[in-house]
Amino acid sequence: MSEPNHARRFATLWIVSTIIALPIVLLWVGPLLGPPEGSVQAGDQATTMTVMALIATPVLLLVVLFLIYATIFFRQAPGAVLEGPAVRGDARIQTTWIIVTSLMVLSIAIYGSVELVGGNGVGSGSGPTPLTSPSGHKVRVQVIGQQWAWTYRWPEYGGVETPHLVLPVNENIELNVTSLDVIHSLWIYQLGVKADANPDVNNIAYVKPTHEQTFEVRCAELCGIWHGAMFDHGKVVSDAAFQKWIAAMQVKFAPATKALPPFSLTYLPEPTRRGG
Amino acid sequence: MSVVAKKALGVGLAVAIVGVLIGLYVANFATSFPTPVASINSPVAGGGSNLTLETVAAVGSKFSPAHPAWVSYLAKSKGKWVHTTIFQVPAYSVIHVTIYQFDSPTGLRNPFLSQVQGTVGGTATLDGKTFRSIPAEEASHTFAVPELGVFVPLAGVPEEAKNPCEEAPCLPSVNDHRTITFSFRTGRKGRFRWQCFVPCGAGYLSGNGGPMQTLGYMDGFIDVV
Numbered sequence: 001m002s003e004p005n006h007a008r009r010f011a012t013l014w015i016v017s018t019i020i021a022l023p024i025v026l027l028w029v030g031p032l033l034g035p036p037e038g039s040v041q042a043g044d045q046a047t048t049m050t051v052m053a054l055i056a057t058p059v060l061l062l063v064v065l066f067l068i069y070a071t072i073f074f075r076q077a078p079g080a081v082l083e084g085p086a087v088r089g090d091a092r093i094q095t096t097w098i099i100v101t102s103l104m105v106l107s108i109a110i111y112g113s114v115e116l117v118g119g120n121g122v123g124s125g126s127g128p129t130p131l132t133s134p135s136g137h138k139v140r141v142q143v144i145g146q147q148w149a150w151t152y153r154w155p156e157y158g159g160v161e162t163p164h165l166v167l168p169v170n171e172n173i174e175l176n177v178t179s180l181d182v183i184h185s186l187w188i189y190q191l192g193v194k195a196d197a198n199p200d201v202n203n204i205a206y207v208k209p210t211h212e213q214t215f216e217v218r219c220a221e222l223c224g225i226w227h228g229a230m231f232d233h234g235k236v237v238s239d240a241a242f243q244k245w246i247a248a249m250q251v252k253f254a255p256a257t258k259a260l261p262p263f264s265l266t267y268l269p270e271p272t273r274r275g276g
Numbered sequence: 277m278s279v280v281a282k283k284a285l286g287v288g289l290a291v292a293i294v295g296v297l298i299g300l301y302v303a304n305f306a307t308s309f310p311t312p313v314a315s316i317n318s319p320v321a322g323g324g325s326n327l328t329l330e331t332v333a334a335v336g337s338k339f340s341p342a343h344p345a346w347v348s349y350l351a352k353s354k355g356k357w358v359h360t361t362i363f364q365v366p367a368y369s370v371i372h373v374t375i376y377q378f379d380s381p382t383g384l385r386n387p388f389l390s391q392v393q394g395t396v397g398g399t400a401t402l403d404g405k406t407f408r409s410i411p412a413e414e415a416s417h418t419f420a421v422p423e424l425g426v427f428v429p430l431a432g433v434p435e436e437a438k439n440p441c442e443e444a445p446c447l448p449s450v451n452d453h454r455t456i457t458f459s460f461r462t463g464r465k466g467r468f469r470w471q472c473f474v475p476c477g478a479g480y481l482s483g484n485g486g487p488m489q490t491l492g493y494m495d496g497f498i499d500v501v
Binding site: 144146147148149151161163180181182224225226229253255256258259261 | 393423
């Protein structure tokens with residue numbers, strides 16, 4: 001019995017499997033990978049995750065199917081004691097392999113870099129001097145981490161500070177994330193936001209919520225005994241509702257606002273009267 | 277049984293015993309909490325419960341042999357001060373809190389928390405006078421239950437006080453102190469953490485360590501039952 005053409009047979013198997021798998025990844029797996037599309041940036045992240053998964057699917061199938069195929073068809077026959085024939089290099093296969101893998105890696109790198117910059121640092125924060133920022137009006141809110149609570153300061157609204165986060169829908173939000181003590185990390189999954197909160201650092205991230213919703217605010221950096229308690233619910237509301245809410249906060253927290261220092265991008269972790 | 281088998285059995289038994297002991301230690305550590313103290317029914321008109329606490333600069337070896345120099349809260353139970361930070365209060369009730377504050381000021385890292393929040397009327401009293409906020413630098417500690425929205429700053433005893441308390445138990449009839457009172461409402465049953473937001477861990481990096489990071493000193497639970 002003659003040896004089958006393994007290359008052709010495996011290529012057929014791989015191509016057919018890929019054609020079947022890609023729609024499944026696109027329509028079913030992809031939407032499970034990214035955050036819910038609570039903001040423009042979260043939507044971009046979800047798209048990026050799906051694109052990456054689509055690119056990775058043929059590679060994954062190639063590796064896994066070849067492992068299975070080789071295990072079945074290239075296994076040593078019972079009783080055989082001879083080693084297999086020596087395998088020499090094949091310039092055509094090697095050249096194809098290098099070109100294809102290089103193109104894939106480069107395209108992923110370029111696509112990832114464009115998305116990273118285009119996402120305005122919402123996935124990690126852009127540091128104090130972002131490479132890009134959305135054009136037009138931005139609502140600025142300073143997110144202040146401290147052991148163990150988040151508070152939010154609004155420089156455009158008299159510098160009032162609030163214990164909860166409410167955002168207007170369809171507005172570009174500039175998050176200025178900092179900390180008063182140790183390292184925290186602001187994580188708002190539904191809006192696709194994750195930005196480190198470091199003391200004496202202003203870490204900027206932009207986000208544009210796309211619809212009214214509630215979201216969860218968490219700390220994603222182990223920051224002490226009550227790290228797990230740095231949890232709150234926030235809301236995205238209409239612009240009118242936001243204006244009403246922030247006006248009420250200005251009245252409610254007027255005494256505290258008087259006590260606050262002038263708005264600053266960062267605050268040294270003072271006082272340290274009892275610090276060692 | 278061969279010598280090798282006996283040795284293997286011996287080693288296996290020793291490892292098992294050590295493993296069980298480690299497991300018991302970890303389980304004990306993970307499940308041991310300070311004894312809860314229940315608030316007592318209030319004799320005041322309108323009902324509710326009373327919770328009486330004190331804050332001290334040093335808890336003392338009587339209450340904490342391991343960390344006698346740590347700052348701490350104590351609670352009054354059956355006429356005696358006890359070292360615990362787990363308080364039981366009734367659900368859907370008003371809790372009248374009295375705190376005798378014996379420690380000196382440290383200052384709030386976030387002055388936002390110098391405003392009283394979440395109490396009945398949005399106020400508290402300091403030495404009998406109603407207040408809504410205090411100067412942030414005068415805060416010695418806070419009593420804060422974030423999930424219930426309760427934040428109360430506790431003003432410190434002036435540095436020039438003539439008769440400060442060195443270590444617990446501190447007595448209001450003897451030592452210089454500030455008296456803070458406030459009331460807050462409880463809702464559903466549950467366990468809610470409370471904490472001090474002033475970085476008061478003396479000797480630790482930026483005041484954040486030690487008693488700030490250890491259950492039973494500057495943080496604990498309010499069990500709404």
